[in-house]
Amino acid sequence: MEQAQKNELAKIARMVRIGVIESTHSAKSGHPGGSLSIAELLTYLYFREMNIDPKNPKWAGRDRFVLSKGHTAPGLYAVLAQRGFFPVEELVKLRHTGEMLQGHPDMKHTPGVDMSTGSLGQGISAAVGMALSAKISGDSNRVYSILGDGELEEGQVWEAAMFAAHKKLDNLCIAVDWNNLQIDGELGEVNSPLPIKEKFEAFGFHVIEIDGSDFDQIEAAYAQAKTVKGKPTAIVAKTVKGKGVSFMENKASWHGSAPNDEQYAQAIAELDAVLTKIGG
């Protein structure tokens, strides 16, 4: 990828991160850690990879995205707003009574949300159903999903993986946000789903391991996934929970807590500084 393009995506990812901080700060709750870790993945999907139309969010021929790790809705909402599915002003109304942006994605009321998720393990099954649907109809659209690494502890994930491979759903590309932290601590301390790559390979997936914050690697992985025939692809993306906000990085405590006013100011200051670095 050319540097200019990379810079452009980095700027969007920065705006996504700002959206995550602003929305969770305003809500006084929510899940910033795992939203920040997938900012690059979401940015690439919504600005480079997926065939979508923000003006016509229900367009039948669109690619689909299912945020299986639904608690990181702040990240999804921020990228949807950046892409023009709804005004950025909606973000600060996250989790406010009677407002559109629910704590977890709600496909009935939020433009651009293709599936209601939040209960871990369920999103991937829906994504598999969507991919199967496209195969049945002979449609060429693709289906994308992002799962949490801790989410892999849900048995349903493996029911879905087994089925997707058995039905040869090569139009399905999932990504695992491997930030190595879940609510109760490190994966290995809680109930390790490791090794991730070998598990998905054993379940019949084509697996690509990447640095989930590197746009070159993200681009290469999604491009490669499209060339794979007869099996679904899993991108195992090594990421950093809380990435982009120094005091949130690699801390499980930022899984599900919001920044207070002081922390908010510091986070925004750090993200502003990123812009100077990119040269915006």
Place this chain on the structure above:
Amino acid sequence: MNEIKKQATRDAYGEALVELGNTRRDLIVLDADLAAATKTGMFKKAHPDRFFDCGIAEQNLIGVAAGLAATGKLVFASSFAMFAAGRAFEQVRNSVGYPHLNVKIGATHAGISVGEDGATHQCCEDIALMRTIPGMTIINPADGVEAKKAVFAAALLDGPVYMRFGRLALPTIFDEAYKFEIGKGVQLTDGTDIAIIATGLMVNEALIAAETLKNEGISARVLNIHTIKPLDRDLVLEAAKQTGAIVTAEEHSVIGGLGGAVSEFLSETLPVPVLKVGVQDTFGMSGPALEVLKHFGLTAEDIVAKSKEAIALRNA
């Protein structure tokens, strides 16, 4: 008298799916390694390109159904009631119910008439579970004719439907001219002393009970409530007004099923005695279906006894 035709509602379900598949090209049927038992195997044979076996994985079954429905397909997903409503309850609630997706759950082997398989497979909680999901329609047909018509009606309704079918062959009550409408109960006999509100295989027992009561000079009204949610409130209220005593009859726990629905409604509108024939707060057991039904008090005789109790309570 001609011999009464018998058919299990699961067989009617299979037949209906095959027919529906002929006209609805968007119909997809899913199962979880029970196609031979749930009778979706009939659809598999007729429309192999639109049948998918999810294997022994009911949580994924419901999730895949949700994904298919989210992209515009009409989906029937089948397993035994125990697994479709029980094991996959939260998938039904969050992946189907919350987004109000067009998924029909064809749950077979409901209730204790499963028989020999015993308590682990005799699901008497499914109606109670499904009733708590906002927007869920629940249909529990009384015979093969009604089951078939219910499938066609459910296919035309945009939204989730839980359909409850049984393993046991049941006497056919209705003929082809029978009119079925989701949410509209059917008054089968007129009566003023007691109203027997029945669903599923207990409808036939209710009709037999009404005959017995009639011979004893008691006029019993029998209602067939095939749609438990939304409940036909008008018909139930009218029966309560005109009889003042009610017996509900269902092959389900007395907690949270038809009896629960009728009681909840009448306690807020017109409190009258509502006595419940159903599975008391207990698990089932192995045995031939008819013997098990008798053991748990799910026969016409039990309805007759409860009817007399209800009348006595009203007159007390």
